[in-house]
Amino acid sequence: MRKALLFVFLLGCALAHAQSLKKKGGLKSKATKQDIFLQKQWWLGFKAGVNLSEAVPVQRYTVLTPTNYPGTQADKAYDGFRKTGSQATLEITFQYKNFSFSTQPTYRQSRFTYSNQFQWTSTNDANASLDQQYDFEQKVNYADLPLIIKYEIGSNTVRPYVQVGIFYSLLIDARQTVRISGTDKASGGTNPYSSEPVIVGTKDLFANYWGLMAGGGVSYHLGNVKLVLDVSYHKGMSNIANTKNRFSNDRLSGIGDVQDDLKLNNVVISAGVLFPMRFLNSNFKSIDR
Amino acid sequence: MNRQLLLVALSAFAWSCSNKSDPAADKANFTRIYDNNKFEASYFPIDITQTPDGGYLMLGGRRLDNSNFSGVYLMKVDELGAFVSEKEVDSNNIDPIGPILTANGKYYFFCMSSVALQSQLIEMDANGEITQTINVGGTYPAAAAADNGSFLLLSYDNVNKQSVISLVSPSGSVSGSKGFSIGQGDAVEAPIINHFIRNGRQFPFQVGKALSGQYFFNGFFNYTFSLVFTDLTSAAPLGVVQGQQAEGGLSQVLPLTGTTYATARFSFGDNYFIPAAALNSSGISSSVDLGGNSFPELTANAPVKILVTTINAREIILYGSNTHSKQIALYGYNKTSGEFLGSKYIGFSNPFEIAGMATTADGGLAVCGTTYVAGRFPRICLFKFSREELGKVFK
Numbered sequence: 001m002r003k004a005l006l007f008v009f010l011l012g013c014a015l016a017h018a019q020s021l022k023k024k025g026g027l028k029s030k031a032t033k034q035d036i037f038l039q040k041q042w043w044l045g046f047k048a049g050v051n052l053s054e055a056v057p058v059q060r061y062t063v064l065t066p067t068n069y070p071g072t073q074a075d076k077a078y079d080g081f082r083k084t085g086s087q088a089t090l091e092i093t094f095q096y097k098n099f100s101f102s103t104q105p106t107y108r109q110s111r112f113t114y115s116n117q118f119q120w121t122s123t124n125d126a127n128a129s130l131d132q133q134y135d136f137e138q139k140v141n142y143a144d145l146p147l148i149i150k151y152e153i154g155s156n157t158v159r160p161y162v163q164v165g166i167f168y169s170l171l172i173d174a175r176q177t178v179r180i181s182g183t184d185k186a187s188g189g190t191n192p193y194s195s196e197p198v199i200v201g202t203k204d205l206f207a208n209y210w211g212l213m214a215g216g217g218v219s220y221h222l223g224n225v226k227l228v229l230d231v232s233y234h235k236g237m238s239n240i241a242n243t244k245n246r247f248s249n250d251r252l253s254g255i256g257d258v259q260d261d262l263k264l265n266n267v268v269i270s271a272g273v274l275f276p277m278r279f280l281n282s283n284f285k286s287i288d289r
Numbered sequence: 290m291n292r293q294l295l296l297v298a299l300s301a302f303a304w305s306c307s308n309k310s311d312p313a314a315d316k317a318n319f320t321r322i323y324d325n326n327k328f329e330a331s332y333f334p335i336d337i338t339q340t341p342d343g344g345y346l347m348l349g350g351r352r353l354d355n356s357n358f359s360g361v362y363l364m365k366v367d368e369l370g371a372f373v374s375e376k377e378v379d380s381n382n383i384d385p386i387g388p389i390l391t392a393n394g395k396y397y398f399f400c401m402s403s404v405a406l407q408s409q410l411i412e413m414d415a416n417g418e419i420t421q422t423i424n425v426g427g428t429y430p431a432a433a434a435a436d437n438g439s440f441l442l443l444s445y446d447n448v449n450k451q452s453v454i455s456l457v458s459p460s461g462s463v464s465g466s467k468g469f470s471i472g473q474g475d476a477v478e479a480p481i482i483n484h485f486i487r488n489g490r491q492f493p494f495q496v497g498k499a500l501s502g503q504y505f506f507n508g509f510f511n512y513t514f515s516l517v518f519t520d521l522t523s524a525a526p527l528g529v530v531q532g533q534q535a536e537g538g539l540s541q542v543l544p545l546t547g548t549t550y551a552t553a554r555f556s557f558g559d560n561y562f563i564p565a566a567a568l569n570s571s572g573i574s575s576s577v578d579l580g581g582n583s584f585p586e587l588t589a590n591a592p593v594k595i596l597v598t599t600i601n602a603r604e605i606i607l608y609g610s611n612t613h614s615k616q617i618a619l620y621g622y623n624k625t626s627g628e629f630l631g632s633k634y635i636g637f638s639n640p641f642e643i644a645g646m647a648t649t650a651d652g653g654l655a656v657c658g659t660t661y662v663a664g665r666f667p668r669i670c671l672f673k674f675s676r677e678e679l680g681k682v683f684k
Contacts, residue, residue, distance in 0.1 A: 059310050064662070065321045065372050067364070074324075120666060122328035129328065132663050182663070186328060198638070243311040246318065248678075253320040254637030256662075261310050 039097050040278070043226065047089040047272025053110040054080040055138075058239060059261040061246060063253055064118065076114040076136075076260065081267060083111035083137065089270055093150070100150035102163075107172075109141045110266055122186060132182035136257060139176070140206055140240070140264070142169040146213060162216045167234065169209050174202040178255055200252055204245045205259050211236040215268075226274040236263040312369075316343070317653060317675035321370040322660055324668055329354075331667045332362055334644040336387030337657040338396070340415040343368035343650065347657055348389050348398050349669055351377060357486035358383040361400055363417035370671055376417055382409055384485055387645060390435050392459040395420070399430040399442060401485075408444055410461045423461030427453055429485055431494035431508060439464070443496035443506045445471075445481055452508040454496060454519060465521040472512035480535045481509060493540045493555075493592060500544045503527060503570055507539055514538035518570040528570040533557070539576050540593040542568070543606070545624065551595050551606045554579060558589035564606050564622035582629075586612045597624060598648045601680045605630060607646065609656060615640035617658055617672075621683035630683040635672055639664055652676035 055078050062074045087108035093100045115135045122128035148165030181194035215232025241259040252258065325332065331352035340346050344367045350359035361378035362385075378400075385400040396413045408430040412421035429445035431452075442455045451468035458464060471477050483489025492514060495507035503518050510517045516530040516539050532538025533556065540553040545565065552566045554576045561581030568574075584591075587610050594609040604624035612618045612634065621630040635641060635656065642659045649655050653675045660670040 061315075063320050063322055064324050065370070066326070067323050067372050067375050068325050068327070071372075118324070118326070118663075120326050120328045120663070124329065130663060130665075239310070244314045244318075246314070247320045248318070250635055251637040254635075254639060254641070254660075256322060258320065 041095040042277035043091065043093040043095060043100075043274040044277055045091045045093075045226070045228070045272055045274030047091055047104070047228065047230075047270040049087060049268065049270035049272075051085045051087055051108060051110055051266045051268045052081040053083065053085060053112045054078075054265045055112040055114065055240075056236075056263045056265065057260040058263055061258045061260050063247075063258050064116075064256045074116060074118075076116045078112065078114045083113055085110040085139075085266075087144075087268060087270065089272065091272065091274060093274065095152075098152045098155075100148075100152065100161075102146075102148040102150060102165075104144075104146050104148060106144040106146070107141070108144055108169075108266075108268075109139060110264065111137060111139050112264070113137045125186075128186035130182060130184050130186055132180065134256065135179040135181070137177045137179075138174065138202070140174045141172040143172055144169045144234075148213070152219070157221045158218060159221075160216065160218045161230075162214075163230070163232065164214045165212070167211055167213055169211070171203065171206050171208050174206045176200050176202045176252065176257075178252070178257065180255075198251070198255070200249060202249065202252070202259075204248055205242055205252075206240055207242045209236055209238040209240045209264065211238070211264075213268075219274075224276055226276075227272075228274060229271045230269075232268050234266040234268055236265055238263070240264050314675075316368050317651060317673070318678055319370045319671075319673045321366070321372075321671045322662060322668055323364065323366075323372060323670070324662055324666075328666075332669050333359075333659040333667055334364075334657040334669045335385055336389045336398075336645040337647050337655055337671070338389045338391070339647060339649050339655065340365075342415065344373065344415075345370070345655060345671065346389060346396060346415060346417055347669060347671070348385055348387055349644075350385055352667075353380055353383070356380065356383065356403065357488060358401070358403065359385075359487060361385045361411075363413070363419075364669065365415075365417045366671065370673060374416060376419070378411075378419065382411065382422065384430070385411075386430050386433055388433065388435075390433060390440050392435070392438050392440075395459070397440065397459060399425070399433045399440075401428070401430055406447075408442060410440075410457065410459075412459070425455075425457055425461050425463065427455060427463075427466075429481070431484075432496045432506070434495075434497045436498050441496045441498065441504065443494055443508055445485075445508075447478070447482075450478060452506060452510055452517070454504055454506045454521065456504075456521065467519055467521045467524075469510045469517060469519070469526060471509040477509065477512050490535070490590060491592065492535075493538075495541060497542070497544070499570060500547060501570065505542070505570075507542065509535075516542060516568065516576070529573045530568055531573060531575050533577070537576060540591070541595050543595045543597065545597070545606075551597070551608075551622075551624075552579070553593040553595065553608065553610075554581060555590040560584045560587040560591050560593070560610070562593075562608055562620065562622075564624075564627045584610070586614070586618070588613055592643060594643055594646050596646050596648065598654065598679075599652070600676065600683050605683055607654070607683075609643045609646050611642050615642075617641045617643045617656065619656070619682075633682045636660065636670075641670065649673070654679055 089106040093102035146167035150163040152161040178198040184191040217230025334349040349362040351362040363376040365373040390397040408425040410423040427444040432443040434441040453468040455466040514532040518528040537556040543551040563581040606622045608620040617635040619633040656672040
């Protein structure tokens with residue numbers, strides 16, 4: 001049985017190798033200078049897509065500080081991967097055989113939300129209370145500067161690939177929207193209420209950060225261009241909060257909000273098109289190499 | 290060698306990007322609102338002081354269910370502003386007054402007994418634990434100040450209708466005292482009593498010592514809210530800076546040099562700051578004649594706090610007060626030239642009112658006040674600003 005399996009495996013490898021050689025011009029051809037030249041390629045292209053964000057608190061901070069109830073009740077509750085952001089990417093890739101080395105400067109807007117809720121209850125009437133909820137939506141805009149290594153699997157028209165990389169994100173802008181709502185059960189009935197959203201510029205509250213990324217995708221060679229669809233997970237490795245300016249925004253502090261120390265993770269989904277930068281002519285297709 | 294250099298460079302890069310939590314920054318700047326989830330709870334601060342452990346001790350008041358007077362509330366927080374402990378002092382002692390006084394490493398404040406309405410001196414430690422309560426005598430304590438290891442106390446004698454200034458030791462013994470008539474009739478007494486039961490205007494009662502060695506108090510004298518100078522011996526005041534009955538007078542005074550004071554005045558609801566006012570400590574003068582910079586943004590007859598601190602290697606007079614937009618406003622003046630250096634507004638969304646300011650060991654500033662959480666629950670708030678932050682505002 002083992003011998004039979006080994007025979008099948010070796011036969012499969014031989015067939016795959018033969019197919020590969022056939023694509024390169026026949027079993028008898030040898031690697032020439034031209035072949036080596038053709039194994040290299042530069043790609044330039046654009047991608048765009050959506051991202052989902054997760055803010056992970058590393059150290060919590062609070063303005064509203066409980067004196068007669070547990071401090072954890074003042075902690076913010078973060079919603080993970082709820083809000084869709086978007087990004088646009090310029091991709092510059094050098095490919096050598098199945099390996100690619102890529103930088104993909106990206107303008108990215110990520111959104112994440114968190115909330116906290118407080119309740120004040122009458123000691124004289126247990127039914128009399130005020131519930132107030134603070135909902136925060138944070139938009140952060142970053143310029144991502146990644147360095148990525150890709151490995152393409154196979155050499156067919158449709159090629160899956162895997163990629164890993166490191167990135168540094170430069171803060172461009174940030175803005176926060178605060179919505180306050182609640183239910184008043186202490187004024188003679190049950191009265192839900194809400195306020196107009198307050199929008200506050202929060203660039204000073206955030207900082208640049210770095211992270212690691214891993215993911216995969218698939219490329220489809222269409223004529224001389226390559227269509228790509230990739231999904232990657234970006235894991236923030238450093239704090240995105242500006243520790244020195246944490247309480248500097250009087251408007252947010254007055255409302256009762258302060259940034260925790262956060263790490264930002266993203267699931268990034270992009271689609272785009274890449275153009276080869278070498279040996280473009282009507283008789284040759286980039287996939288022919 | 291190249292690999293080692295690369296590792297060092299990568300490590301430096303990662304470290305530079307780390308933006309880790311910064312405990313020093315966390316202590317230097319913070320905002321806290323101390324919340325209690327009881328619907329009926331109501332707290333307001335009166336004064337704040339920094340304790341040797343870097344934390345803060347706050348003296349405050351609280352609403353009592355069965356009295357028009359306010360109860361005594363003490364709170365201790367750590368150097369990050371995190372809540373440590375609180376004490377609702379029993380309602381036998383009411384109407385605490387600031388500032389928090391220090392002598393012999395202990396902390397003191399005055400309040401009033403609930404039945405006899407007599408002045409009480411409370412001794413406590415740096416954690417706000419009360420260690421002694423001493424009956425000082427006299428009624429209706431209104432203001433206090435430190436004086437070379439002793440305390441000055443301004444009180445109101447409702448029997449003889451007098452503003453009384455006393456020199457009190459930390460053991461509670463009174464070594465000197467002098468009373469000055471507020472005038473006859475109930476009409477002149479009514480605003481004073483309303484002040485104590487917090488059912489009317491809060492008057493800026495104050496007591497202190499001038500650089501000349503004379504004592505002064507800011508209170509009612511001869512039907513008028515006035516700044517009165519005394520040597521605690523002479524029956525008549527040495528000098529009086531008169532206000533306009535209860536509608537005008539000085540909001541706060543701080544001796545600077547000689548007869549020069551940093552002061553603020555109120556007049557029929559308007560507010561004026563005079564960073565360098567020459568106050569006449571002999572004879573009679575009028576606060577109206579002091580003029581000053583008008584501040585229409587401040588609430589009518591706004592409370593004013595003044596202190597001198599050093600920012601950017603310059604001595605600066607800081608004024609704190611309340612604005613119509615329900616914020617706390619800080620204004621800075623150069624102590625030497627009187628030049629206006631800048632302003633800072635604190636608070637948003639909910640109303641904020643100033644109670645006290647204190648310089649901190651790191652050269653920063655602590656400001657405590659009252660805010661109304663959810664627009665309705667009076668709670669204590671604390672703002673801490675670093676020296677650098679103040680330096681950016683008061684250039």
